[in-house]
Amino acid sequence: MSTTVETVSAAARTAPAAVIVAIDGPSGTGKSSTSKAVAAKLGLSYLDTGAQYRAITWWMLNNGIDVQDAVEVATAAGKPVIVSGTDPAAPTITVDGEDAAGPIRTQEVTSKVSAVSAVPEVRARITELQRSIAAAAEIGIVVEGRDIGTTVLPDADLKIFLTASPEARAARRSGELKGSDLATTKEALIKRDTADSSRKTSPLAKADDAVEVDTTDLTLQQVIECVVTLVEEKRAAK
Numbered sequence: 001m002s003t004t005v006e007t008v009s010a011a012a013r014t015a016p017a018a019v020i021v022a023i024d025g026p027s028g029t030g031k032s033s034t035s036k037a038v039a040a041k042l043g044l045s046y047l048d049t050g051a052q053y054r055a056i057t058w059w060m061l062n063n064g065i066d067v068q069d070a071v072e073v074a075t076a077a078g079k080p081v082i083v084s085g086t087d088p089a090a091p092t093i094t095v096d097g098e099d100a101a102g103p104i105r106t107q108e109v110t111s112k113v114s115a116v117s118a119v120p121e122v123r124a125r126i127t128e129l130q131r132s133i134a135a136a137a138e139i140g141i142v143v144e145g146r147d148i149g150t151t152v153l154p155d156a157d158l159k160i161f162l163t164a165s166p167e168a169r170a171a172r173r174s175g176e177l178k179g180s181d182l183a184t185t186k187e188a189l190i191k192r193d194t195a196d197s198s199r200k201t202s203p204l205a206k207a208d209d210a211v212e213v214d215t216t217d218l219t220l221q222q223v224i225e226c227v228v229t230l231v232e233e234k235r236a237a238k
């Protein structure tokens with residue numbers, strides 16, 4: 001008996017304390033790439049909350065919901081079953097058991113997701129899901145989105161707010177969407193950020209205690225190293 005207690009105590013002394021990291025910022029600042037890499041490097045779970053808002057938007061579109069009608073969206077908000085896999089090496093997302101990783105990235109979903117994610121009932125539902133996933137992460141988790149540091153996990157151990165100039169973000173996105181026009185990409189990106197920042201319920205915002213990292217002139221590798229260092233410092237201090 002005493003051996004078991006001592007063994008557990010010794011394990012608790014050597015195991016790193018669970019660390020919760022919130023990474024927020026506008027579109028194209030590098031949240032997903034950075035969060036996945038940091039989580040993989042430090043053995044943490046990873047949650048892409050944008051994918052969850054995309055998933056519920058995709059379900060609404062597939063089920064004939066008028067996404068511009070907030071009452072219709074609110075009424076349907078509790079219906080889809082959304083499951084997020086949190087392995088940073090292979091994050092997954094399913095809706096009602098169906099793999100949604102591909103379909104949630106279409107232009108149609110991208111253009112409608114801000115309207116759906118502005119509906120308070122949608123946010124309440126997804127926020128609850130996010131908190132339960134974070135609470136279940138034994139070693140810790142990197143959660144990325146728009147309102148993680150301000151609303152979802154206000155007690156996170158570390159909050160990062162990534163920024164970059166609209167020009168840099170549009171260039172990064174154009175690199176992904178082969179052949180897309182830079183000016184059109186920049187315009188779409190700014191439009192989505194404006195909608196996400198101006199909604200009433202938990203808008204895109206920097207938490208007062210977040211560390212702001214401007215990634216405009218940094219390589220992705222430099223951003224990852226910067227965040228890994230900040231997490232390691234927090235872990236050491238716990």
Ligand SMILES: Nc1ncnc2c1ncn2[C@@H]1O[C@H](COP(=O)(O)OP(=O)(O)OP(=O)(O)O)[C@@H](O)[C@H]1O
Binds near residue numbers: 215
């Ligand atoms: N510092 C960087 N330098 C150059 N390219 C970068 C940098 N950070 C990210 N990228 C690239 O920019 C693109 C967008 O990055 P990412 O998807 O991680 O951004 P995001 O903030 O998660 O965007 P969204 O919110 O729209 O999902 C990716 O192709 C990624 O490889």
Ligand SMILES: Nc1ccn([C@H]2C[C@H](O)[C@@H](COP(=O)(O)O)O2)c(=O)n1
Binds near residue numbers: 054113
């Ligand atoms: N915490 C979050 C995460 C995302 N959203 C909304 C707003 C975004 O435009 C959209 C898609 O996110 P992305 O995949 O581009 O990261 O989802 C939000 O409101 N709150």
